[in-house]
Amino acid sequence: MNFIARWFPYILSGVSVGGQYALIAIGYTMVYGILRLINFAHGDIFMAAGIMMIYLSAVMPLGGAVLLVLLLTMFLGFSVDRIAYKPLRSAPRMSVMISAIGVSYLIQNTVAYLTGGLTKQFVEIPWISDTVTILGASTKRVTLITPALTIVLVVALVFLINRTKVGMGMRAVSRDFETSLLMGIRINSVISITFIIGSFLAAVGSILYFTNYTGVTYTSGAMPGLKAFVAAVFGGIGSIPGAVVGAFVIGICETLLKGMGLTAFSDAFTFALLVVILVLKPTGLFGENIKEKV
Amino acid sequence: MLEIKDLCVDYGGIHALSGISMTVPDGKIVTMVGSNGAGKSTTLRTISGLVKAKSGSVKADGRELLGLPINKVLEAGIAQVPEGRRVFSNLTVLENLRSGAYLRRDKDGIEEDIRWIYSLFPILKERYWQPAGTLSGGEQQMLAVGRGLMSRPRVLMLDEPSLGLAPLVVQGIFSIIKEINKRGVTILLIEQNANMALKIADYAYVLETGRISIEGPGAALLDDDRVKEAYLGKYRG
Numbered sequence: 307m308n309f310i311a312r313w314f315p316y317i318l319s320g321v322s323v324g325g326q327y328a329l330i331a332i333g334y335t336m337v338y339g340i341l342r343l344i345n346f347a348h349g350d351i352f353m354a355a356g357i358m359m360i361y362l363s364a365v366m367p368l369g370g371a372v373l374l375v376l377l378l379t380m381f382l383g384f385s386v387d388r389i390a391y392k393p394l395r396s397a398p399r400m401s402v403m404i405s406a407i408g409v410s411y412l413i414q415n416t417v418a419y420l421t422g423g424l425t426k427q428f429v430e431i432p433w434i435s436d437t438v439t440i441l442g443a444s445t446k447r448v449t450l451i452t453p454a455l456t457i458v459l460v461v462a463l464v465f466l467i468n469r470t471k472v473g474m475g476m477r478a479v480s481r482d483f484e485t486s487l488l489m490g491i492r493i494n495s496v497i498s499i500t501f502i503i504g505s506f507l508a509a510v511g512s513i514l515y516f517t518n519y520t521g522v523t524y525t526s527g528a529m530p531g532l533k534a535f536v537a538a539v540f541g542g543i544g545s546i547p548g549a550v551v552g553a554f555v556i557g558i559c560e561t562l563l564k565g566m567g568l569t570a571f572s573d574a575f576t577f578a579l580l581v582v583i584l585v586l587k588p589t590g591l592f593g594e595n596i597k598e599k600v
Numbered sequence: 601m602l603e604i605k606d607l608c609v610d611y612g613g614i615h616a617l618s619g620i621s622m623t624v625p626d627g628k629i630v631t632m633v634g635s636n637g638a639g640k641s642t643t644l645r646t647i648s649g650l651v652k653a654k655s656g657s658v659k660a661d662g663r664e665l666l667g668l669p670i671n672k673v674l675e676a677g678i679a680q681v682p683e684g685r686r687v688f689s690n691l692t693v694l695e696n697l698r699s700g701a702y703l704r705r706d707k708d709g710i711e712e713d714i715r716w717i718y719s720l721f722p723i724l725k726e727r728y729w730q731p732a733g734t735l736s737g738g739e740q741q742m743l744a745v746g747r748g749l750m751s752r753p754r755v756l757m758l759d760e761p762s763l764g765l766a767p768l769v770v771q772g773i774f775s776i777i778k779e780i781n782k783r784g785v786t787i788l789l790i791e792q793n794a795n796m797a798l799k800i801a802d803y804a805y806v807l808e809t810g811r812i813s814i815e816g817p818g819a820a821l822l823d824d825d826r827v828k829e830a831y832l833g834k835y836r837g
C-alpha cells in the first residue's frame with residue numbers, strides 16, 4: 307500500500323506525459339509513413355499552437371480561442387507541406403529534409419520575433435487546471451483528461467485509417483505513389499489530410515501540455531518534439547500504435563526516474579533508449595521492413 | 601477509339617519514343633510487342649499521364665488526353681494495369697479492388713462490378729480478406745487486372761501481364777482478357793510474350809527502340825518472317 311502511495315502519483319503523471327507525447331508522435335509517424343520524411347518542423351508547429359493559444363485567449367473567450375488554435379494549427383501544417391515540401395516531391399529525400407529543418411527555424415524565429423524571445427505565460431484554463439484528488443494523490447484534472455482524450459482520438463484515427471475511403475487512400479499512397487495516381491487518388495490531397503490530422507493532434511497535445519507548464523517560448527517545441535520523435539522511432543516509425551505505445555513507455559519511464567530522484571538522467575534515458583532500439587531493432591517495436599518506394 | 605499520333609517522348613534528352621502512331625478501335629484487342637527497353641511501358645505511361653510527351657497527340661473519341669491530369673484520363677475511361685502488378689501489398693484483396701473504384705460514387709455499381717470480378721477470378725473471392733502482399737504472383741496479377749476493371753474503363757491497357765508467370769497461369773489470364781473484351785472492354789495489351797499476344801490480337805504493332813517497325817492483323821504478324829525471327833523464336837514449337 308505504501309508502495310502504491312509512493313509511486314502512484316508518478317505513474318499517473320507519466321501516463322499523462324505519455325499521452326501528450328503520443329499526440330505529437332502520431333504526426334511524425336503519419337508523415338513519415340506517407341512521405342518517408344521526418345518533419346523536423348512538427349515540434350515547432352506544436353510550439354506555435356501554444357503561442358497562438360496565449361495570444362488568442364487574450365482577445366476572445368477561451369472556447370473560441372481553442373477552436374481557432376486548432377483550425378490555425380491545421381492550416382499551418384497544411385501550408386508547411388504545400389509551400390516547403392510539395393514542390394520537392396520528386397527531389398532527393400535529403401533536399402526535403404533540409405527544407406524541413408529550414409521551416410523549423412523559420413517558425414522558431416518568427417515566434418522569437420513576435421514574442422521578443424521572451425517566455426510567455428500560458429493561459430490558466432479553468433476546470434482542467436483544477437486540482438483533483440484521486441486515490442490519495444492530488445493532481446491537476448488535465449492529468450486525467452490527457453490520457454483519456456488521447457485514447458479517444460487514437461481510436462477515432464485508427465477507425466478513419468482502416469475503415470474509411472480516405473483512410474484507404476492514405477494507406478495506398480503510403481505504399482505506392484504512382485499506382486495510387488493510376489487509381490485516380492489525388493495524392494496531394496491525401497498528403498494534405500495527413501499533415502492536417504497530425505497538426506490537429508499536435509495542437510490538442512500542445513494545449514494539454516502547456517497547461518502543465520508555466521510558459522511557452524520559441525524553443526519550447528524542441529524537447530517534447532524530440533521526445534515524441536524518439537517515441538515514434540521506438541514504436542516503429544510509420545506505425546500509429548507503435549508511436550502511441552512508445553510515447554506511453556517513454557512518458558512513464560521519465561516520470562518514474564524523476565520519482566527516484568534521477569531527474570537529471572530522465573532526458574538521457576530517453577535518448578539512451580533511442581540508441582538501444584536502433585542497435586537492437588532498427589525498425590522499432592511495431593515497425594515493418596518497408597521496401598524503398600520506387 | 602484511342603488514336604495515338606506521332607507521339608514523341610524524351611527522358612532527359614534520350615529518345616524513348618520517336619514518333620509512334622497507332623489506333624485502338626472500340627471493342628478490339630490491340631497488342632504491342634517489343635523487346636526490353638523498346639518503349640512499351642513508356643507508351644502506356646504517357647497515355648495515362650504519368651509521363652509528359654514531347655510532341656504528338658493521344659485522342660480518346662476525338663478528345664485530347666495529353667496534358668490532362670492522371671485522374672481525368674481515368675475518368676475518360678482509360679485504365680492501366682501497370683507492369684509488375686503493383687498491387688497495394690498492405691491493403692486486403694477487397695480493398696485493392698475498391699481502390700480501383702476510387703473515383704466512383706455509385707455504390708451499387710461498385711458492388712456489382714466486384715461480383716463480376718469475383719466471377720472472373722473466383723480465387724479473389726476466396727481470399728478477399730487477405731493482404732494482397734501474401735498472394736502468389738499469379739493471384740496478384742489477377743487482382744491487378746480486377747483492380748484495373750473497377751473503374752469500369754472503356755479501354756483497359758495491360759503492361760506485360762504475363763511477366764514472371766508460369767505458362768498455365770498465363771493462359772488463364774489471357775483467356776480472361778478475351779472474356780473481358782467480349783464484355784465490351786477495348787484492350788490495349790503490351791507483351792514480350794509475342795506468341796500468346798498475337799494469337800488473341802485483332803491488330804498488332806511491333807515496337808523497336810521507340811519506333812513502330814511492323815504492324816498488321818495479329819494472325820498476319822504470327823506468319824511474318826521478321827516477327828518470327830525476332831520475337832517468336834523461343835516460343836515456337
Ligand SMILES: Nc1ncnc2c1ncn2[C@@H]1O[C@H](COP(=O)(O)OP(=O)(O)OP(=O)(O)O)[C@@H](O)[C@H]1O
Nearest residue numbers: 611616634635636637638639640641642643683792
Ligand atoms: N524514368 C526514366 N528515366 C530515364 N529513362 C527511362 C525512364 N524510364 C524508361 N527509360 C528508358 O526509356 C526506354 C524505354 O523504356 P520502357 O520502360 O518504356 O521500355 P519497355 O519496352 O517497357 O521495356 P520492358 O519490356 O523491359 O518493360 C529505355 O531505354 C529506358 O531505359
Ligand SMILES: [Mg+2]
Nearest residue numbers: 640641642683
Ligand atoms: Mg515495360
